Amino acid sequence: MSLLEISHLQKIYSTRFGGVKVEALSDVSFTVEQGEYLAIMGESGAGKTTLLNILAALDRPTGGSVCLSGRDITKISDRELSAFRRDHLGFVFQDFNLLDTFSLKDNIFLPLVLAGTPYREMSLRLGPIARQLGIAELLDKYPYEVSGGQKQRAAVARALITRPELVLADEPTGALDSRSSESLLHLFGKINEAGQTIVMVTHSVRAASHAGRVLFLRDGQVYHQLYRGGMSTESMFARISDTLTALSGGEQDE
Template identity: 65%
Template sequence: MSLLEVNNLKKVYKTRFGGQEVEALRDVNFAVEEGEYVAIMGESGSGKTTLLNILAALDKATAGRVVLQGMELSGLAEKKIANFRRDNLGFVFQEFNLLDTFSIEDNIFLPLVLSGKKYSQMSEKLKPIAARLGISEILKKYPYEVSGGQKQRAAVARALITDPKIILADEPTGALDSKASDELLRLFGEVNELGQTILMVTHSAKAASCAGRVLFIKDGEVFHQIYRGDSTNQSFYQKITETLTLLTQGGNQ
């Protein structure tokens, strides 16, 4: 059984005025195996953010199923969703989502605090993660005192500290300069090699070229997918850009 299974997923919104229906997702099907690193790409409005929100249990599908390690998300009671999200999912956002009134350390600890862990337990768990991500020296600082790259590494640490089944990353390099982006993608590669499953939504072909597989979303469906195989980052990048060109041309015909 796959770690994550998405079957016949559909999402329909009603517009605020006029009550017209907008089909954001129409028939999405894919699976993610444990330890995979998958990127999702598509033009603005293709449905990829809606898909990520449903996978994150932040939104509910109109129809279809999302199953994470045998547990169907639509079957969760409302009061259990927050606990499910905290215990099973790690999040890395474009804008970091760090609280400025909390130190870097306390931001990272937050999901463990919410689950009732003791400070000594949290501290021991953070040490190896902080060392691996190179943020041990900034743990007592506040988000406004560190760089964008350091903020994003703190966000990755916060995602990893709960030992999530899967990390969901939403445009994680979007607010970073090229150097910080390269560093974050290197870190993602390292944690993936250690067995962490990652699902990343991105506009960046360079970011996607670091993944093992890329899903292309078009008009609310999985239009195409390509696998890295033995490709280098550069050759995989070329395959991705060629596919994106075909995707765009197909939409203009």
């Protein structure tokens, strides 16, 4: 069953005085199935960030549609957008976006507080997530007191605690060392196995090799897709690297 349907998406940016127009997305169409783990890749300027911002309802397309569970999010009014993002989407960012004046627990609770969720319900939701992510003993600490990997686990907990239909991850391993990155990617895999749909934008071949499908953008269009099928992570890594080399016409670093 398709959870997310993107159809003929186009985004054109104009310069301040409208003299020059830049087409960030030209004609992008794809679907994301319920419970899928999709990575989106491409060279700088391919349209990845623009696409993610539109999927997150942070930007509106020039044309086309984005339907989440049958509802076109491009048609949601500005007044409704904040509540829609909070109720239906979870976000994991490269730089964590945690508030240093809040404990990890309060950072995780923040979207539920904004939604008016009772404290008892918040606490009931937090326990299993904190244990799953290995941060149950850290909840009273502040972001500046924990490691980058622990900060990102708290950010993942904040994304999951609203029970979103879709988690959007923007370079989630970008600020982490290799050990923390592998740990986070393992957690993403477990979260996905439990049924959570994830769409991740990344430059990292290693991160993308953990996904079930990789979609490659080039010049604002879908250039190619790779499906994991029965491939191992190592085989997926090699296939992604080969595709990126063909995409760029040159050498591709990890």
